[in-house]
Amino acid sequence: MRILGVNGWPGASHDGSACLLVDGKVVAFAEEERFTRHKHGYGEAPLHAAAFCLQEGGFALEDIDVVAHGWDMPSLLTRRGLDWFPDSARALDFLFPREYFPRGRDPELVFVPHHTAHAASAYYFSGRDQGAVLVLDGQGECESATLASAVGGELKVLEAVPPGWSLGYFYAAVCQYAGLGADAAGKTMGLAPYGTSGDLTFGGGLSFLDDGYAVGPVPRTLLSTGSTDEETDTLRLWLAHLEKTSALPPNRTSRHYDRGSGRYVRRTDRDPYEYRDLAATAQEAVERSVVAMARRLLRETGQDTLLVAGGVGFNATLNGKLARLPEVRDLFVQPLAGDQGVSLGAAGWVAAQHGEHITPMTGTLAWGEQWDADAVRRVLHKQGVRHTEHEDIADTVAGLLGRGQIVGWHQGRGEGGPRALGHRSIVTAPFPVAKRDRINLTVKDREWWRPFAPSMQLEEAPALLGDGTPLPYMIVTTPVPDAGRAAMPAVIHVDGTTRPQTVTAEDDPLYHRLLGRVAEHTGHAVVLNTSFNGRDEPVVWTPADALATFARSPLDALALGPFLIRRTD
Structure with a gap:
């Protein structure tokens, strides 16, 4: 089954996105802001994101079985006395105008309630058979929190908290x-x-x-x-x-x-x-309120697995508190926790209703666009950018990081969500502690008190974090023991915690290799990793985006595929 999940409505949304799910597997995912370069994409329908997903799958809109929208738009508008379309065909034309999406037939248009889509993103893509689901955000159609149980492929809402x-x-x-x-x-x-x-x-x-x-x-x-x-x-x-x-x-x-x-x-x-x-x-x-709700939910469902989604799920400090509750044996926070994730959830919900098996997430959000070496080379030549080509770009960049340099890292498919996880990143060695101030104030042009996070090989986690539990999405904080504080002081927050990403060779071979090469220079397979973007910008998407941000920021170098651009060049 071919399902195009979407979030975003012309003039009335934020964080528009699209997700192509084919036979239960994510083929492509993208956020509208990455194309328009408007952070959060306020009021923007996911036109570019949907077009990319369709192109990536080799489909036209008429080839899609269902368009699944992550809001119940008819209910949302009519409940508040606002106008709605007389039929789904006109609604689809408004969302995807025919001049941009020509088609001989219309796919079915399904509106999935917002918190149902959030809950589906946390359950169906977690790989867990069952659990207690907690959705927290600003609001959906008429709720701001939803407590649900997930058993046997079915979601059952237990309680909803109203928007006020x-x-x-x-x-x-x-x-x-x-x-x-x-x-x-x-x-x-x-x-x-x-x-x-x-x-x-x-x-x-x-x-x-x-x-x-x-x-x-x-x-x-x-x-x-x-x-x-x-x-x-x-x-x-x-x-x-x-x-x-x-x-x-x-x-x-x-x-x-x-x-x-x-x-x-x-x-x-x-x-x-x-x-x-x-x-x-x-x-x-907020922590006290959510912990009380979570404990009640786990008690009433008899579960010890907690699944979290919704914009409040981006609060990594809160997630760390939830992870350390004695009642929680297993915590999964959907890394696309915000509204960008309801395109994924809406598609997953429709697939589940049709009895499809959904392939769980495995540690990567790299479902976006990719440029091969020839495509990158053409961009570099067109812009007249001096560069060198390297057979082992990971080894080359590791040498620069070993000398304390700060490097833009643009590799492979683009990622979803606000966290860069090794495909659109700025990386450097996580020491000395003064490195944090340099990146905050000069590279990212932001407040000095903002923390940074580390990426490390999963094999390093026991030594640096005191725990080898995989944390692939940089969305849960954890206390750091003395050994970790000494090895990576620039990514330790004032409260002694950090928000780590653990990396495996299976999930991301190139980034894992970079971390391993870094260890040869610094002693530990860990880097400071922050998203590759300037102030008030979305994360870079294209090679041209990366070059533009590099030109405006004092990065020492940019690794663009196999090519290296040096500031001194």
């Missing part, structure tokens, strides 16, 4: 209040360990229960008519409450054009670092 009580929106309000932006949850998570938590109830805004939490400032039954979600109203109520209860006023922001960089930059009245205690308090409050 969204932990995702609560955290977004804190992010905005601190001047970081409502979509900057990762920044707030990174800032939190520098602070000291205070009143976890936020002056009565939150109440903690044995099996969850309750919210004071926002009505549980909040419904925003005339809008596609409850985000605006929920954030407004939380921001007003924070202003009444916080020690600091809201950190007002403005946008200014910076002539030096040629882009608009965010400026704040105060340094967001001043809000570190607020960040710490919000982080602990």
Whole structure:
């Protein structure tokens, strides 16, 4: 069966994506932002992403059996008094205009409820037969958290929390209040360990229960008519409450054009670092709430396997707390936890409904576009870029890393998700600790307190992490023993944790080889790995993207396929 999963709707979405599933196996996956170069792709339908997936599979849209959308758009709009199409054919034409997707026949169009798609992405692709499923995000059609059981290939919803009580929106309000932006949850998570938590109830805004939490400032039954979600109203109520209860006023922001960089930059009245205690308090409050829900869910389902998805699932610190709960024997967090992952989940849900076996994820998200050496060579020649070609690019780059250099690494198929996992990465040796400041301030042009993560051969994990459990997706934090802190100080956060990626030769032979060659120079098969992108940019996708970002940043070198471009050249 050929299923095209999609997320994104013209003018009313974010993180648009497409996934091609053929007979239960992922053939291609891509995010719209990688093509348009607009981070998160706000309001963009997944036109480029879908076209790529179809091309990768060798299909036209008319060859697809089902288009599975990761939102129940008819229900979402009509419930709020908004217009919907009279039939699915017109809806499909709106999503995929015929001038871009000519077709002799229409595939079936299926709208999968948003949290069902998230849950399906966590269950069907995890390789687990059963488990307890926890979905947490801003919101779906009419829920912000879903607790479900997964047994025998079936998902059963046990409880849903309405949007007004969204932990995702609560955290977004804190992010905005601190001047970081409502979509900057990762920044707030990174800032939190520098602070000291205070009143976890936020002056009565939150109440903690044995099996969850309750919210004071926002009505549980909040419904925003005339809008596609409850985000605006929920954030407004939380921001007003924070202003009444916080020690600091809201950190007002403005946008200014910076002539030096040629882009608009965010400026704040105060340094967001001043809000570190607020960040710490919000982080602990979310952890306490989610841990209570998870424990209740595991108890009621009788499970010890926990499967997590939804945008809150990107909170690696929270995931680390969940992983270390005594009730959790096995934790799988969908690495495409955000809305980009519901294209995968929607396709998986439809496949499961038709009785198809779904191939589980094995440690890679490299389902994107790839350029062979000849294609890269043509790009280099067209742009007049001086370069050298190397038979063993991993060995060559390892030598540069051994000398302390910072290298862009663009290899193989593009990856999905916000984490670079060895295909579109910036890599360097994870020491000295000052390397962290250099990359934050000069290479990535971001806040000095943002942490970095390591990639290591799985074989190194027992020595560096004190545990050999595979962690292939850089989405769970773990405490680091003294040996690891000494070997990789630039990737240890202020709280003594790190967010590792373990790499096997089976999942990624070239990256595994690079790490092994690095060990010959540094003593350990580990590097600092951060996503290959500039400030406010999506991760690079094409060789041209990589060259453009390299030209704007002070990287020492760029490994583009078998070719090396040196800054000194």
